[in-house]
Amino acid sequence: MTTVSGDWLTSAGAQSVLAMLEDSGYSAYAVGGCVRNALLDVAVADVDISTNARPQTVIELAKKAGLRSVPTGVDHGTVTVVAEGEGYEVTTFRADIETDGRRAVVQFSDDIGQDAIRRDFTMNALYADRRGLVLDPLGGLPDLRARHLRFIEDADLRIREDYLRILRFFRFFAWFGDPEAGMDADALAAIAGNLDGLSQLSRERVGSEMIKLLSAADPVMAVAVMEQTGVLMQILPGAVSRSLGPLILHETTLSLAPNALRRLAVMGFSDGPSLRLSKAQQRQLDLYRSLIGATEPPKVIAYRHGAKVATEAIALQAASFEHPLTLPDVPSLQAAASFRFPVIAADLMPEISGAALGRTLKHLENLWIASDFTLGKEALLALRGEG
Structure with missing residues (x-):
């Protein structure tokens, strides 16, 4: 007998939904990722519940129990039941009767074996009742213990x-x-x-x-x-895997958390729209791609983008160009990230205006950076006519 434990199993919300079904004479099991992750002692994000109760019955039982239900996928057997502020997808046992590579036509079932066999991998076809007893209709437990994806x-x-x-x-x-x-x-x-x-x-x-x-x-x-x-x-x-391994080694050395966009960038991929990335994700991907070929030293990157981004640039460049990783001077990068350019537009006006104002500010900022951020405001203003 295998049992599972976890915060999700003892949560009031999950227990109330499982009890709602069991106490009315129906089978009810947490299924899939929550059971797999709990057995591996990995964090659980969502709790899905499988039952032989039909969708309309689930809706009626939820109403009697004072719980809100949402027919999120009722044609495919899924009703979301909200308990203790959390949503739980409750899906009727089902079997596929027709598939086209993207969607499936299903029929409801009373057989947990039929429900299990329509899933993808054996380690995902694990069920647990409200007491934590694990049901394994397809022999997924040995695969999970061996970390064998089948x-x-x-x-x-x-x-x-x-x-x-x-x-x-x-x-x-x-x-x-x-x-x-x-x-x-x-x-x-x-x-x-x-x-x-x-x-x-x-x-x-x-x-x-x-x-x-x-x-x-x-x-x-x-x-x-x-x-x-x-x-x-x-x-x-266009993406290649060659630089991914070195990047991950450098991430570990530099204590950088995994980041999918950073890793996409080192693989040579930049077409975020083709993956329907958000605009914010695309900007981040573009930044990482630009950092790979950046010629500015890490201290300047830290000034422009922050110490963490400068550290990421060091990892990306070392992985991409296959050169040894240079450990960053963290205090120096943190200090650079706090630097503020001492000249503002008002310091140059009204003598300089329009497009010339922007060019002059950029010129002075470049001089300031070239001085290793040492030139003060008065010294910079004295140089304003040299651009």
């Missing part, structure tokens, strides 16, 4: 049901797989045979998966195999 039954069939599972395979391997044991051979063969299916995926889904994958502590092996199998070229044209 498709449920026929890998080729699972992929053709939803081609996003190709990217999910690499994402889950990056987070939960065992690099020393390598990747499942059947999975890789099925992936290689279904590359064309990646073109069916929306760019939003691709972007979301890649950001999650590259946020793992060490996605090097996952990305390298994506490159070897042709997946990387399909979804991120």
Whole structure:
């Protein structure tokens, strides 16, 4: 008997939803990522619940229990029940009766085995009741303990049901797989045979998966195999994995937290719109790309963008150009980040105005930087006519 524990299992919200269903005679289990993560002692973000109660029944039970329900995906069996301020997706056991590589037509079921078999990987087909007792219909526990990521039954069939599972395979391997044991051979063969299916995926889904994958502590092996199998070229044209490993080593040395955009940049990728990145993410990606080729010293980068960005620039440049990592002078970078250019526009007006004002300010700032930030306001103003 395997049991699981975790904050989510003892939370009032999760317990109230599970009890709402169980006390009315229905099966109710937390399922998927929350069970997997709890068994691995990894933080849990969301708690999904699986039940043999039909969606309308879930809505009625929630009303009786004084809980709010939202029919977020009722045609596919999902109702979100809000308890203690948290939303819990409650989904009826179901079986796929038709798939097209992106969407599935489902029918509801009373069989937890049918529900389990439609999922992607054995380690994600784990269920736990309100007491923490784990149900393992498909033998996922041994795979989870071995950190062996394996498709449920026929890998080729699972992929053709939803081609996003190709990217999910690499994402889950990056987070939960065992690099020393390598990747499942059947999975890789099925992936290689279904590359064309990646073109069916929306760019939003691709972007979301890649950001999650590259946020793992060490996605090097996952990305390298994506490159070897042709997946990387399909979804991120022009990106290469060569500099990713060195960057991650430097990140560790410099105590930089994982950052997907920094890692995209070192892979040579800059087309954020193709991944439907937000404008803020695209600006960050552009900054990282510019830092790789920047010729300004770290102290100047710290002045312009902050000490952390200057440290990131050191890591990006060392990884990209394959030269030894130079440890930053952290106090110097922190001091530079606090510097303020001593001249303002009002100091030059009305003698200088219009476009000339901007040019002069830029010229004086360059002189100030070239002096290692030592020239004072009066000295700089004395040089204002030299631009």
